[in-house]
Amino acid sequence: MSRPDEILSKILRRASTDITKPVISDEDICSRVEYVCRQISNRACTRLLMACLLAKIDRPDVDPRKPYTEIGDSDAFSGRSYDEKYITHFVYENRLPLNPTTAFLTPAFRNLDRPLTTDLDLVGRPRQVYKATLQLLDDVYQKKVTAEDLLTELVRILLLMREEKQTRINTLLAGFSSENTLPLSSEEIINLIKQHLQCKNSSRLPVLIVAAAYYSVEEKLGERILPLHSHNAADDQTGSLGDVEVCLKNDDHVVTVYEMKLKQVTVNDINRALEKIASTTNRIHNYIFITTDDISDEVKSYAARCYEETGGTEIAVLDCIGFLRHFLHFFHRSRAKFLDSYQSLVLSEPDSAVSPPLKEVFLALRQAAEADRE
Known part of the structure; x- marks a missing residue:
C-alpha cells in the first residue's frame, strides 16, 4: 500500500x-x-x-x-x-x-x-x-x-x-405492505413512472426503464442486455453502439440498440446512427431511439426509409411512455417484475446518475400508489 x-x-x-x-x-x-x-x-x-x-x-x-x-x-x-x-x-x-x-x-x-x-x-x-x-x-x-x-x-x-x-431508503422500503395486495395495474405503473420522469435530473431514467423491461422478461425473450455503461460515458469512449445493447441469450453480438434522447430526435441523429451501424461487422436488427419529446413526421419518414438502405436494419423512433405502455400490456403478467427491476436499478445507480432525492421520491411515489390498493 x-x-x-x-x-x-x-x-x-x-x-x-x-x-x-x-x-x-x-x-x-x-x-x-x-x-x-x-x-x-x-x-x-x-x-x-x-x-x-x-x-x-x-x-x-x-x-x-x-x-x-x-x-x-x-x-x-x-x-x-x-x-x-x-x-x-x-x-x-x-x-x-x-x-x-x-x-x-x-x-x-x-x-x-x-x-x-x-x-x-x-x-x-x-x-x-x-x-x-x-x-x-x-x-x-x-x-x-x-x-x-x-x-x-x-x-x-x-x-x-x-x-x-x-x-431514509430503509425507512421508505419498510413502508411497503408485505401483504398479498393486488399488484398495481399496467396503467398505474405507467402513471408512477411518468411522475418519476417529470422530476428534476431524471435523464438517466429512460435507460433504466428499457433495461428493466428486458430484465423482467429476458427468459421469455431469449435475449439479454449487456451491462449498462456509466451515465456520463460517451459511446466513442466505451466502444458501445448505444445506451442499451441487446444480445441473443447465448451470443455476444448486439442485435438491438436503444439510444435515449431527452429532446427531439433529428435526421442528423439518425445519420449518426447509420454511421455506427455501418462501422460494425455484425448486423444490427433494430436501432431504436427512445425520446421523451415529440416525434416529427419528417423523422418518422426518414427512419422508415433506412431499412432498405441498410440492407435490413430497422430504425425506429419511439415515445418513452408509449414504449412502456405497449410493453406492460403485452407482458401484462410480468408487470410487477418490471416494477421491482426498475426499483432495483434506480436504487443501485451511483448518486451522480440518480440523485438520492430522485431515488427517495420514487419509493415515496410507489408507496403512495400501493397504499391506495389497501
Missing part, C-alpha cells in the same frame, strides 16, 4: 470512530466543512478539498492552495493526480456520496495556473460554496486547522451522509 493510500486508511479509521461527533473544535471551520459537503448540486468542491488535503499530508512542504503544476512554484503539486489516483478509489470503495470523476475537470477548477486564494473569483454555482472551499484551503495554509483534521472531518460528514441516506 502506497503512502497516500495508507493516509486515507488512517483517516477513515479515525473518522469512523464516532461519525456523530466533529473532530474539529473551531465552530466556523466545522460549519464551512458541513456546508461544502452537503451541497448536493456541487460535489466537485469536496473532492478538490480532499485531493489538496491528501497532498498536504503526504508532502508537508506543499501549499494546499496550489494544486496546479502550471503555477511553477516549488510548493505546487498536481491535485488532479492525487484526485484520480487515490481519491477516486477511496470514494468508490467506501460508497461516499461524491462524483465518481475528478473535480479538476469541473469548469471552475480546470486550466488554472494560479493559487486558489480567497481573492479568486471562481465562476460556478452556488457561488458561496466556492468561497467556503477557498477559505478552508486558506485555513490550512494559515495553520488554523491541520490538513489531517480537516480531511478527517470531511470524511466523517460524508460517512454520516451515507448513513443518513441509507436510513
Whole structure:
C-alpha cells in the first residue's frame, strides 16, 4: 500500500470512530466543512478539498492552495493526480456520496495556473460554496486547522451522509405492505413512472426503464442486455453502439440498440446512427431511439426509409411512455417484475446518475400508489 493510500486508511479509521461527533473544535471551520459537503448540486468542491488535503499530508512542504503544476512554484503539486489516483478509489470503495470523476475537470477548477486564494473569483454555482472551499484551503495554509483534521472531518460528514441516506431508503422500503395486495395495474405503473420522469435530473431514467423491461422478461425473450455503461460515458469512449445493447441469450453480438434522447430526435441523429451501424461487422436488427419529446413526421419518414438502405436494419423512433405502455400490456403478467427491476436499478445507480432525492421520491411515489390498493 502506497503512502497516500495508507493516509486515507488512517483517516477513515479515525473518522469512523464516532461519525456523530466533529473532530474539529473551531465552530466556523466545522460549519464551512458541513456546508461544502452537503451541497448536493456541487460535489466537485469536496473532492478538490480532499485531493489538496491528501497532498498536504503526504508532502508537508506543499501549499494546499496550489494544486496546479502550471503555477511553477516549488510548493505546487498536481491535485488532479492525487484526485484520480487515490481519491477516486477511496470514494468508490467506501460508497461516499461524491462524483465518481475528478473535480479538476469541473469548469471552475480546470486550466488554472494560479493559487486558489480567497481573492479568486471562481465562476460556478452556488457561488458561496466556492468561497467556503477557498477559505478552508486558506485555513490550512494559515495553520488554523491541520490538513489531517480537516480531511478527517470531511470524511466523517460524508460517512454520516451515507448513513443518513441509507436510513431514509430503509425507512421508505419498510413502508411497503408485505401483504398479498393486488399488484398495481399496467396503467398505474405507467402513471408512477411518468411522475418519476417529470422530476428534476431524471435523464438517466429512460435507460433504466428499457433495461428493466428486458430484465423482467429476458427468459421469455431469449435475449439479454449487456451491462449498462456509466451515465456520463460517451459511446466513442466505451466502444458501445448505444445506451442499451441487446444480445441473443447465448451470443455476444448486439442485435438491438436503444439510444435515449431527452429532446427531439433529428435526421442528423439518425445519420449518426447509420454511421455506427455501418462501422460494425455484425448486423444490427433494430436501432431504436427512445425520446421523451415529440416525434416529427419528417423523422418518422426518414427512419422508415433506412431499412432498405441498410440492407435490413430497422430504425425506429419511439415515445418513452408509449414504449412502456405497449410493453406492460403485452407482458401484462410480468408487470410487477418490471416494477421491482426498475426499483432495483434506480436504487443501485451511483448518486451522480440518480440523485438520492430522485431515488427517495420514487419509493415515496410507489408507496403512495400501493397504499391506495389497501
